[in-house]
Amino acid sequence: MDFTLSPEHQALRRMIREVVQNEVAPLAAEIDRHHIVPIETMRKIGATGLLGVCFPQKYGGMGAGEMGYCILMEEVNKVCTSTGTNVGAHIGIGAMAIYLDGNEEQKRKYLTPLARGEKFAAFGLTESGAGSDAAAIRTRAVREGDSWILDGGKVFITNGGYADTITILAVTDPTLGARGGITAFIAETDWKGFKVAREEDKMGIRGTSTAELVFEELRVPHENVLGKVGEGFIIFMKSLDMGRLTLGAACIGGSEMAVDSAVRWAKTRQQYGEELAHKQSVQWKIANMATELEALRSLVYRTAWLVDTGQPFSQLAAMCKLYGSEVASRAIDMALQIHGGLGFTRDFPLERGFRDARIGEIYEGTSEVQKIVIANNIFREHGVRVRP
Amino acid sequence: MRIIVILGRVLDPAGITINQRAGRIFVNREEYVIQPADRCALEVALRIKDATAAEVVVLPRGPLPDDDILRQALAIGADRAVYFTRERFKADEAVMVRLLEAAIDRLGGADLVLTGATTLDSGQGQLGPRMAAALDWPQILDAWQAEVVDGAVQAVRQDGTGYVTVEAALPAVVTVVPGAVKPRYPDGVRLVNIYKNVGEIAAALERWEVTDLVGVDMLVPLVERRGQDFPPPRERGVRLSGAPDEVAVAAAQALQKRMNG
Amino acid sequence: MEFALNEEQRMFQNMFRDFAAKDIAPHAEEIDHEETMPASILSKAANQGFLGATLPEEVFGAALDGVSYALMIEEVARACVSLSVVTAAHVSMVAMSILEAGSDAQKAEWLEAMSAGEVIGAFALTEPDAGSDAQSLQTRAVVDGDEVVLGGVKTWVTNGGIAGLFLVFARGAEGIDAYLVPQDTPGLTVGYREPTLGLRSASFNTVYLEGCRVPLTNRLGQAGGGWDIARRAQDRMAVALAAAGLGVATDAIAVASKYATERIQFDVAIAHKQAIQEFVANAYIETEALRYLVYRAAWLSDQGQSVSVEASTVKAFAARVARNVTNMMVQVMGGYGFMEDYPMARKYRDARSLGIIGGPTEVHQLRVAQKIFADLDVEIKL
Numbered sequence A: 001m002d003f004t005l006s007p008e009h010q011a012l013r014r015m016i017r018e019v020v021q022n023e024v025a026p027l028a029a030e031i032d033r034h035h036i037v038p039i040e041t042m043r044k045i046g047a048t049g050l051l052g053v054c055f056p057q058k059y060g061g062m063g064a065g066e067m068g069y070c071i072l073m074e075e076v077n078k079v080c081t082s083t084g085t086n087v088g089a090h091i092g093i094g095a096m097a098i099y100l101d102g103n104e105e106q107k108r109k110y111l112t113p114l115a116r117g118e119k120f121a122a123f124g125l126t127e128s129g130a131g132s133d134a135a136a137i138r139t140r141a142v143r144e145g146d147s148w149i150l151d152g153g154k155v156f157i158t159n160g161g162y163a164d165t166i167t168i169l170a171v172t173d174p175t176l177g178a179r180g181g182i183t184a185f186i187a188e189t190d191w192k193g194f195k196v197a198r199e200e201d202k203m204g205i206r207g208t209s210t211a212e213l214v215f216e217e218l219r220v221p222h223e224n225v226l227g228k229v230g231e232g233f234i235i236f237m238k239s240l241d242m243g244r245l246t247l248g249a250a251c252i253g254g255s256e257m258a259v260d261s262a263v264r265w266a267k268t269r270q271q272y273g274e275e276l277a278h279k280q281s282v283q284w285k286i287a288n289m290a291t292e293l294e295a296l297r298s299l300v301y302r303t304a305w306l307v308d309t310g311q312p313f314s315q316l317a318a319m320c321k322l323y324g325s326e327v328a329s330r331a332i333d334m335a336l337q338i339h340g341g342l343g344f345t346r347d348f349p350l351e352r353g354f355r356d357a358r359i360g361e362i363y364e365g366t367s368e369v370q371k372i373v374i375a376n377n378i379f380r381e382h383g384v385r386v387r388p
Numbered sequence B: 001m002r003i004i005v006i007l008g009r010v011l012d013p014a015g016i017t018i019n020q021r022a023g024r025i026f027v028n029r030e031e032y033v034i035q036p037a038d039r040c041a042l043e044v045a046l047r048i049k050d051a052t053a054a055e056v057v058v059l060p061r062g063p064l065p066d067d068d069i070l071r072q073a074l075a076i077g078a079d080r081a082v083y084f085t086r087e088r089f090k091a092d093e094a095v096m097v098r099l100l101e102a103a104i105d106r107l108g109g110a111d112l113v114l115t116g117a118t119t120l121d122s123g124q125g126q127l128g129p130r131m132a133a134a135l136d137w138p139q140i141l142d143a144w145q146a147e148v149v150d151g152a153v154q155a156v157r158q159d160g161t162g163y164v165t166v167e168a169a170l171p172a173v174v175t176v177v178p179g180a181v182k183p184r185y186p187d188g189v190r191l192v193n194i195y196k197n198v199g200e201i202a203a204a205l206e207r208w209e210v211t212d213l214v215g216v217d218m219l220v221p222l223v224e225r226r227g228q229d230f231p232p233p234r235e236r237g238v239r240l241s242g243a244p245d246e247v248a249v250a251a252a253q254a255l256q257k258r259m260n261g
Numbered sequence C: 001m002e003f004a005l006n007e008e009q010r011m012f013q014n015m016f017r018d019f020a021a022k023d024i025a026p027h028a029e030e031i032d033h034e035e036t037m038p039a040s041i042l043s044k045a046a047n048q049g050f051l052g053a054t055l056p057e058e059v060f061g062a063a064l065d066g067v068s069y070a071l072m073i074e075e076v077a078r079a080c081v082s083l084s085v086v087t088a089a090h091v092s093m094v095a096m097s098i099l100e101a102g103s104d105a106q107k108a109e110w111l112e113a114m115s116a117g118e119v120i121g122a123f124a125l126t127e128p129d130a131g132s133d134a135q136s137l138q139t140r141a142v143v144d145g146d147e148v149v150l151g152g153v154k155t156w157v158t159n160g161g162i163a164g165l166f167l168v169f170a171r172g173a174e175g176i177d178a179y180l181v182p183q184d185t186p187g188l189t190v191g192y193r194e195p196t197l198g199l200r201s202a203s204f205n206t207v208y209l210e211g212c213r214v215p216l217t218n219r220l221g222q223a224g225g226g227w228d229i230a231r232r233a234q235d236r237m238a239v240a241l242a243a244a245g246l247g248v249a250t251d252a253i254a255v256a257s258k259y260a261t262e263r264i265q266f267d268v269a270i271a272h273k274q275a276i277q278e279f280v281a282n283a284y285i286e287t288e289a290l291r292y293l294v295y296r297a298a299w300l301s302d303q304g305q306s307v308s309v310e311a312s313t314v315k316a317f318a319a320r321v322a323r324n325v326t327n328m329m330v331q332v333m334g335g336y337g338f339m340e341d342y343p344m345a346r347k348y349r350d351a352r353s354l355g356i357i358g359g360p361t362e363v364h365q366l367r368v369a370q371k372i373f374a375d376l377d378v379e380i381k382l
């Protein structure tokens, strides 16, 4: 067993830190306050190659593997969860589906500009009636010659407002359901029939676009079917597996931010004649935060290693997201508390962190859905198929 | 055209805490980065390369325990880098100049040497002028910008009241001040490949034995480092309180006393 | 033991509930978004008697008993936590301090106007370097003839932006004094408004006192008696804030459980899922435990007992319950819980304030520990 990061990953982390400090940190508070999607920042990050961090070099990526991607998510989310979410939706679910299941031509045409950061991606799964129950989607795709005609809509689509490329899950055979009846498509957002209906006003990650999308006779050529007709559900779930792992990595970043700021504040703020650092109430909080952070880090890195070495990882990925989102929420809550009144103001990043962290337990499958997945896997090993 | 960039490493300032009271530097994260001024020099070199298609070769400004910053420089865009190998060789700037001169010679000469005007940690700025003297080339110190035009290097320097452009015929030595330009980021693919030692870029990092370049007798530094210390603590000010006019009077008296005694 | 509300309290409860639902709830989202507390809402609250809730009838107060007052704050908080905090700071911290410690002249000067909502009160104790440890405050009170000159900086003054009267705590010759400082007094400047996570329609300001002169007759209570006034006000406020926590938790459960019956996933309303049932049940269990702690603390104060430990107990618990319950209820609503055009996100943000406002949870816990060990003759320092 060897727990050291490889030299290329150490170097990558250093590079990412520099990019994040220069390009992301200065805008973090601003984009949240004014509800701005930092597209320019995304372009700058893209220009460094980082938006293709985990994809092979032949598709315009860096070839730094899932571990490299985890490091990116960790470092970006340490500073700005909004930017982290934009990056995550782009790489982790948007482009990922094309990488995992696209054919050579699709990868060349769509993945390459996404990996180079020249274009941006979104992942269109959720509908107003289909959140946790993703198989309940209603968006219909009907074959018409060499094309498919899509009608319906999606809600809560991250990057939906500005993405160039979107993967869409739609029902191709209503009689078959999730197994065989659902297909994944790649669409370009400037095609006729694709409309952004509205942007959500959210509590946190306000520097992201969460869009409601409408498809009206959106014509998608057959060559843009991702994978095979009828296998879309599995394809999307595979991308979500990856997304879950990297959300865990994002939560490492959020938790680190919390620990760092709590420690920094506790060693300077004095009450009752001494620094807060001398109070056990504060020490205990920091000890708990730090312990959970390390446990999370181990879990996430181990899972990334499983991915990079081609081993099964889906169970651990669900755990990464479940545990990570809880750890980050708790850590930020405690850090906020240690800041007293100042934690409650927008002048300190914890206020933003607190609002941002709350999304972790909700999107890309709620905590309950992760528990369903985890329990399912466990019972299956014991020969029982449990109902969600 | 061949441009030599000489660069060194420094502990990443973001990873250390300087505690004057405890008289210690706490290293939270031991990570080395290219000296900021040297990084600017590299950027200037790469811009010249972008404009005129030059070859950029990176050499170290001092003994290095590992080749990490050379890899960083290659990831950023340098074409070649040379790592001087020899078990714990010691060198000050005088020794380094001999070594670098020999290295440039072995490279087949150069048209321009660029390096940082000063180091962040030890504040040394001798290397550039010493190189110019040793090579007997013209030098431009503390440049903010430099470009190559018709066989000459034109550089912008600060000059008391403003900026002036000065010119030197090539070959020349130019030192660049920290913060002069915004250095570019490493290129993702180059970074991964050079650290993994794969692809074409892996061959760009060369290792040269020091003693192949200069005799052992030359590796004797003139300067010896005996230790390090903080600068003496600054005298503490006094805090005045009271109504504004009282404070003003007290401040004026204090200043006067200071000037008189 | 008698756990039921009496006839009158039940009547009040219904009245508060109706009013809050009709006149406050419809505006809550908008005023949070705009970050203002409009005069129209305050004057409606005043007309209902909310702003003189526990003041006697002589000054046109509503003369509510403590339990009814807690019910009032609870119901207001169900609709809008910000307004409940604005009201509680005005009534519990300022008006009641004047009623308890004020001279006849002071009562005559302020209480009627406060009941009518013509003057809103603000409580200025916390300073940049004196938060949890408020007793170490540095604001000075220097007597000059029959006047006193106040100098210092106060932070986090609830209602700072709308107050007509500030109850200012300052260090005088004999310890901490309390002064009534009208908003238009020269030398008092209301400054920076904190941009907050929650309670966004309430204002929390820094207040500067520079050569701020008030007549000595504006001192509330004895010289050196300020700390006692502050502590009693904080105890009252702690119970009121706990009632606010109860209100927000109660409403969060109501909103989310209703949502759970309507939201269909996997072909059934999510209410049929044990995960959701567990959330709702745990939230309910915690909230009911809180409910009786709140009512009991309020009832004890009606019996004329000191409620210091009970106040800390219920405040610390309320902060935890409000935080946990709103957190769980956001989860029940899934993605919709995270949207600002549904009320849950606001409740979640508002509820988080209770861990800090009125003294952080840790300090209340320490006070409880102090009491436990004091009974064993061991003195605990904070």
Ligand SMILES: Cc1cc2nc3c(=O)[nH]c(=O)nc-3n(C[C@H](O)[C@H](O)[C@H](O)COP(=O)(O)OP(=O)(O)OC[C@H]3O[C@@H](n4cnc5c(N)ncnc54)[C@H](O)[C@@H]3O)c2cc1C
Pocket: A089, A122, A123, A124, A125, A126, A130, A131, A132, A133, A155, A156, A157, A158, A159, A202, A205, A210, A359, A362, A363, A364, A365, A366, A367, A368, A369, A372, A388, C263, C265, C266, C270, C273, C274, C275, C276, C331, C332, C333, C334, C335, C336, C338
């Ligand atoms: C900011 C944001 C960004 C998003 N980005 C994207 C995106 O880019 N692409 C995309 O496709 N989607 C996206 N989503 C959608 C997100 O994945 C869904 O919100 C999430 O899956 C939950 O669905 P829901 O909101 O409909 O909640 P619901 O499914 O209605 O869940 C409500 C509650 O019921 C629980 N529940 C549901 N079913 C069960 C069950 N069987 N057993 C136990 N408990 C259950 C849930 O855990 C939750 O607590 C985003 C959402 C948000 C808020």
Ligand SMILES: Cc1cc2nc3c(=O)[nH]c(=O)nc-3n(C[C@H](O)[C@H](O)[C@H](O)COP(=O)(O)OP(=O)(O)OC[C@H]3O[C@@H](n4cnc5c(N)ncnc54)[C@H](O)[C@@H]3O)c2cc1C
Pocket: A269, A270, A271, A272, A276, A279, A280, A281, A282, A337, A338, A339, A340, A341, A342, A344, C089, C122, C123, C124, C125, C126, C128, C130, C131, C132, C133, C155, C156, C157, C158, C159, C199, C204, C353, C356, C357, C358, C359, C360, C361, C362, C363, C366, C382
């Ligand atoms: C929304 C809001 C409204 C407010 N309204 C008012 C108001 O109207 N009037 C007013 O005067 N003040 C008001 N305050 C101020 C409030 O009372 C203080 O914020 C609070 O007392 C904490 O002080 P602080 O912010 O300085 O935190 P600090 O005292 O610096 O505390 C920081 C952290 O350290 C912990 N801590 C402190 N001391 C100890 C100890 N001895 N042992 C263990 N842990 C400790 C605290 O629990 C906290 O977690 C308000 C605050 C808020 C957030």
